[in-house]
Amino acid sequence: MAKYRDIADQIRGKIISGEYTVGTKLPYEYVLCVNYHCNKETMKKALDILVKEGLIIRRRGAGTFVKETMLQENINPQFERSLTMRVQGKKEVTSQVVTFEVIPADCFLAEKMQIEEGDFIYHIIRNRSLDGEPYVKEITYIPLRMVPNLKINVLRHSLYDYILNQLHLRIQSCHINITSAPSTAAERDFFGLQKGEPYIQEERITYLTTGSILEYCLSRYHYAHYEFSTILVNS
Amino acid sequence: MAKYRDIADQIRGKIISGEYTVGTKLPYEYVLCVNYHCNKETMKKALDILVKEGLIIRRRGAGTFVKETMLQENINPQFERSLTMRVQGKKEVTSQVVTFEVIPADCFLAEKMQIEEGDFIYHIIRNRSLDGEPYVKEITYIPLRMVPNLKINVLRHSLYDYILNQLHLRIQSCHINITSAPSTAAERDFFGLQKGEPYIQEERITYLTTGSILEYCLSRYHYAHYEFSTILVNS
């Protein structure tokens, strides 16, 4: 663990516990460096993490301030939470595999996944529920070569768990696009939507640390059950 | 302009123009440092910008690679674009001011905006259209003290333009939450939605560089006309 991450964790903890209170100024850089036994650049890296998380604001010439915000909502807007762990609590996830086949990529998919048209890919459709409640319909495309021997049993549990822990692949980033469109019969059946009611779709392209595209995935939600949070920080 | 931003701009340009081609390796750090006349840490800062933008991937022990992606979509996922400039092109924005009043903050708003209950705030509702087409219904709350003398005429044009260019306030960050809910009569009238059809809402808390909250804003869109893109990068 890098020192600057350690320091960020410690300072984040002090903000959450109220030791550095909302709206007030943090000790300035030099004092923090002495307290945490590090160099100025290292402290800047640590504090920049908290800036990106939306917890603090730094102003040249003025100081570093804890942001006025409802803390509980804004802690840990980390990558992991945004991805596989978003749906948590003590709820049980069940997955009904609707479709599991290998098809050649058409023009559209080839472009999205940056592969050749005709390359073989898995086409997977799963209806996923939380404690028996319909939650998300996931349409997933994965190049065959990424996961050569995928079994249907894996799909019934966690595909991500298999890819991360069994195949030891690591995710680098996701490109996400959120839109909405009128439901088709398939969504209406699963979510109990009325004709004309839309679903919300999260389109996601997932990259591995190798730079390859792992999957192109469309996650469709009942409009009333979807939520997405993010923090945009200027420059 | 910082040197590392300059370098990032130059390298981004070379990726877009195809001088550094998709899927291939960039020169390694030492060569880049010599080419761009900078130190290793400065080059890292430059390349980290491009990592956050989703253009490249860096792998310790392996190298730096241009990401396999459809470039045109992913260039410049900057803050500005995500905020006021998102709606652009050559379309004309018109704003009908539905409500413009000063009210005391209730409990809910006081918590969202981190002010005292009873503090006076502007309550603004605007129906905004693009080239005459209904686009977004914006419900905005702004503490009175942030913009002491707001005129209705400003609301008919650009509130952001006024705040940024006339008052010289600068935005530091936005906390965004995207949800959907069944439309009320007000949304149905404006968007031409049917009863039971939902809108998509972008809830936004906007912070200034001072750390103060500028506004709490709910932007409601016709579900078929909303789109939100972002890139999540691991650690």
Place this chain on the structure above:
DNA sequence: GAGTGGTCTAGACCACATC
């Protein structure tokens, strides 16, 4: 002018990937 953050450098050392 004093206080405070931002950037840049040179150099050292570490950690991981690939062969």
Place this chain on the structure above:
DNA sequence: ATGTGGTCTAGACCACTCT
């Protein structure tokens, strides 16, 4: 073993804010 990125330091200098 070698190549490549990641982290850390000490110190210099710059840029902005506040009063």
